[in-house]
Amino acid sequence: MDDSPTNAQATWEGASRRADWTRPWTTLRIADAPFDRWFVDGELNVSSNCLDRHLPVRSTRPAIHWEGEPGDRMTITYGELHTRVETLTRALRAAGLAQGDRVALHLAWLPETASIMLACARIGAIYSVIPTPLPVEALAERIRDFEPRFLFTQDGAWRRGSILPLKSRVDEALAAVPGVELTIVIRRTGQDVAWFEGDRWFHDLTTESRPGAQQEDSSPASLPAEHPLYVEALANRRGDPVSITHGSARLLLMSAMIHRSSAGQDGPTWIAGDAPWIAAQSSGILGPLFWGGETVLFEGALDTPDHGRAWDIVQRYGVESWLMSPSTARLLRDWTASTTRVPDVTSLRHVATIGERADKAVLRWFADDVGQGRIEVADGWGQVQLGGVVRFDRPVAPDGLPDPGLVIVDVDGASVGPATKGEVVLTSPWAGTVIGVHGAEAQQVIDEHWNRFPGRYATGDQATYDADGNIEFLGRLDEVVSVSGYLxxxxxxxxxxxxxxxxxxxxxxxxxxxxxxxxxxxxxxxxxxxxxxxxxxxxxxxxxxxxxxxxxxxxxxxxxxxxxxxxxxxxxxxxxxxxxxxxxxxxxxxxxxxxxxxxxxxxxxxxxx
The missing domain is CATH 3.30.300.30 (ANL, C-terminal domain)
Known part of the structure; x- marks a missing residue:
């Protein structure tokens, strides 16, 4: 990519100034293909930026509104969330977890899920979230590929009134995959589970680190900007797993700017997506908490106990900004059309769809039928390799995200004209880019995206220019599709x-x-x-x-x-x-x-x- 100063780089620099650095960066970017180096020499802590710095003025203000599928609810303030994260940090350090160790989360959206993510970030441990619906064989493959020291799971997880037997699936998977030293189990459903050497109850682990017990340090580690934070699995290539690693400062600042572009800074935000989806972590945890805002986490399915559950959540917590996939948006429209129930969502101001090709008709329905002109709607496009959403067609804050320099090119890399299909490429340096690709087919992924058009990032997405010169995305060029936010x-x-x-x-x-x-x-x-x-x-x-x-x-x-x-x-x-x-x-x-x-x-x- 072009090494000359750009407006995009200026926006990245401005965003970085909003974070608290334990050691300021000296150079914004050093070109180092394929991923470049960003915020060189800088050090920070993601957990501290989401919690500690807000305590003087926001300690008693809500951070997370959580709701379980059966209807149990909890509001956690910044002070309470900070205490939870500190307690878990001490417990994990006492159990031997150290900077650079790997932690797998096989969890639904629970209050503990957010605490675990932030505690890992506080320590400098690298985490990955494994989808709860995976069968045993696929679960074992994910564990084998990630190689965690610690693994968090639940006795069971609620899904449409039924219980998914997470602990028993983990037991079967671990029988085939050695190496996990500690399996930490959250009691959620109360069902009986088998118990093996290396299993610990979450509540026992954290009780031992509360005041009165021997105390481990709970302070946030000062970590290099490029320190790995989160590992995400891509779709398998040729039968082999491929994963990508997101750096701490990159993902934190990407999340902050996505939140500013899609929701502003104030008011409760809800992203209707499960924990393994990077967008759910970015817009459900990191982005809102970076700005000291409120976020909503929901454990279960949106149609349980009925099709009005989602609207109840919006109304109950006064949600102002709502993000979801186009597939979810279509379901909400169809469910609402099949009933006489009209949603009362006077708090709602912004709705954005992300993760799949836009459905303009659904967005119009939200703007006109649901919002009666009060709701601003937008569609976001991005990729997990870029850290999430890189542009909204109608952002809340136009200066929230840098200009990615999107252009459409033909197979030879030459720009195409109006009404001509081609591939979208990024021409601006992008700090949200992952810091690494791993797996037997990693080089294939690097060649596909970073090496095909030197100096540009090839997205693999097909698009054309509409009559107004705007990019209209048409779908993937390759054989990978998004299903409920997963590749x-x-x-x-x-x-x-x-x-x-x-x-x-x-x-x-x-x-x-x-x-x-x-x-x-x-x-x-x-x-x-x-x-x-x-x-x-x-x-x-x-x-x-x-x-x-x-x-x-x-x-x-x-x-x-x-x-x-x-x-x-x-x-x-x-x-x-x-x-x-x-x-x-x-x-x-x-x-x-x-x-x-x-x-x-x-x-x-x-x-x-």
Whole structure:
């Protein structure tokens, strides 16, 4: 990227001045491909910037409003959250956790989840959040790849009125993955769990470090700006896990600027997303707390006990800024349309969607139908490799985020004109960029994003310029899609299907629906011997179950279609459009249909414009 001074760099410098540094940085940026070095020689602590510096004036003010799925609630002030984090810091240090150690969080959004993240940041431990719905095999793979010393989990987690057996899944996973020294269990549901050497109850661990016990130091460590804070798993590449590492100062300042751009600085903020989503951590913890604001954390599903739960939360805590994925926004619209209940959300001022391709119709619904002109709406675009959202089309504070210098280029890197599709690239230096990529296929990821167009970051996102010259994002160029805020590799699903003994060939792609979230569609041709296995529905449901066990529930296609053959009369685009039309013509989900290739060819003759 261009080494000359830019407005973007000036914005990064201004943002850095809002943080408390234990040692000021001397040089803003040193070019060092592929990730550069930022805030050189500087030291700070993320936990201190989110808590300690606010205590003189905000000790008794709310920091977190938490609500559990069963309806239990808790408001935690800055003073109380600081005490919780200090107590846990002492306990973890007493248990041997040190700077640079790794901690895995297999947790839903609990008050303890926020405390653990901030305690890790206080110590200088590196944490990663593992999704709670993962099956045992996928959970074991995440643990094996991350190699944590300590692991936090729950006895069970609430999800739509049922209990996910988190502790038992962890027990099974750890039986296959050695190396975790301490498993710390939060009692959430009260169910009985098996107990093994190395297991500790969270409440026992923290009780031992309270006043009266021998005290460990709870002060925040002074850490280099580039010290690793958080490790996030990307979609697998060629069957191998790939992860990225976010640096402390980079992620903290990115979160602060995202919050300023999407919500301003005051008023309760809520991001409707689970803890593993980096946007949920950025806009749910780091961003609001950096500015001394209030944030809302919700444990469960938005449709439990009914479709009005989300609106109840907004009203109960006076939420002013609400962030969510477009898929969540569509669900809220559809749920509301199916009832006579009109949400009373007079507190709501800002709504932004992030994480997927924008749905302009849903944003208009929030602005016009829900807000009656009071609500400002925006769509945010970004990537996890860049630290989250890098631009909002209608930001609350126009100077909140630096200008990323987005342009659209062709395959050779040349800028394209209006109404021409191309790939979006960043041309401005970006401090939110990760500090490392790890895994057997890490170089592939680096080549894809940082080396294809020297001096620029290639996003892999397709876009075009609209009539006003604004960038309109069209989706991914590669075979990775976002499902509920998590990256899912369509290539991984296809390869898993093709490796199954029942399957001869497969195709997997995303299908978009006018009034529902996007879904994953799988199309297969079966091996000649598969007919002996049983009815077609038994075969396809077995395939779906195997995918869930191997890759997790998010990678489970909504539908499997079975073809008699894949012909060569159609292009891949034509074939997929025809199959998507056939699939969406039926409301059946999960089960399979047996199709003739001639039917696909006939459907492809439809005028798609």
């Amino acid at each position: 899912v590799s369509l290539t991984e699903i296809r390869e898993a299907l093709e490796s199954h003994p029942y399957v001869h060939a497969a195709d997997v792609f995303e299908v978009r629906h006018p009034a529902a979230p996007p879904s994953i569609l799988a199309v297969v041709t079966l091996d000649r011997e598969t007919s002996a296995v049983g009815p077609l529905e038994t075969v396809t449901r077995g395939l779906l179950d195997d995918l869930r066990e191997t890759l997790g529930g998010l990678a489970r296609p909504r539908r499997i279609l079975v073809l008699d053959r894949f012909g060569d009369e159609l292009s891949r685009r034509q074939r997929r459009e025809a199959l998507a039309a056939i699939a969406t013509a039926s409301t059946q989900s999960g089960a399979s249909d047996l199709l003739a290739w001639t039917q696909v060819v006939a459907t492809a003759g439809v005028d798609w414009t």
